[in-house]
Amino acid sequence: MITVGLTGGIGSGKTTVARLWKKRGAVVIFADDLAKEMMRTDSKLKKKLIEVFGRQTYRDDGSLNKPHLIREAFEKNRVSELNGIVHPAIQKKTKQLIEDARASGVRLFVYEAAILLNNGRPDYVDKVVLVTADREKRLERVSARDDSSEAEIIARMEKQPDFDSLHHLADYILFNNGTEKELKERAEEMYQKLIGNN
Structure with missing residues (x-):
């Protein structure tokens, strides 16, 4: 079994990735x-x-x-x-x-957490996948799904880690500045790569 820590900021798409992997058979927490x-x-x-x-x-x-x-x-x-x-x-x-x-x-266990890397890389995951997107894109996505003002969303973003400074702790980075379809395609490729390593 491989354990994966899945992380990323609000609006990055990490939950979309987690849900896709869950549909494919992963245990997702x-x-x-x-x-x-x-x-x-x-x-x-x-x-x-x-x-x-x-x-x-x-x-x-x-x-x-x-x-x-x-x-x-x-x-x-x-x-x-x-x-x-x-x-x-x-x-x-x-x-x-x-x-x-x-x-x-279980073949793939996924732990999805925004603050996964706050204190360095946790010892209970084999791999770390970071989902990231430009700040403007993240803001646009959260505005579309939440009933929050831009100021409230920015305040939530600022309480999260600076994910750009955490790239070195990730084994894989999924850049998500495109469409949801493109993210799902990349997430499927990543899923195959992860279970292939198992």
């Missing part, structure tokens, strides 16, 4: 979805978040109080604290999911 699930269900993680960000982090019914957490983490510049709690739990769970996939005979 979306880091954002995994984080949301774990923040909802993992009792140790919930306890730690409450200790650090207060009882209001969870509502009386046990659901995550997202507005409170966003206010505490982003408006009070405590994002690194939040990441320091959530990311180790996600990494541990991801490693467990990789082992489960390996044991069940």
Whole structure:
């Protein structure tokens, strides 16, 4: 089995690539979805978040109080604290999911995460694929799909890593300044290359 870390900024096309590979048979874990699930269900993680960000982090019914957490983490510049709690739990769970996939005979395991390379290259992936596109193209794509202002989109982009400075950590770079059809063709070629290495 080969494990692939798939990364790229908002609007780069990484989710399109991940979905295509999932249709082709890869096991795909979306880091954002995994984080949301774990923040909802993992009792140790919930306890730690409450200790650090207060009882209001969870509502009386046990659901995550997202507005409170966003206010505490982003408006009070405590994002690194939040990441320091959530990311180790996600990494541990991801490693467990990789082992489960390996044991069940999966050929390609994909971990899709925008912040995959924030602390260097993770040791639990064999290959890193970076999907990238010009800033204007990314802005155009996100504007078309989200109900967000240009200023809001730019603010989200600026909170993400500078992917141009991370090219050296990637094994493969998929440039996506063209059409979705062209991206899918390149993603299919990359899929064949990855499973061919397996």
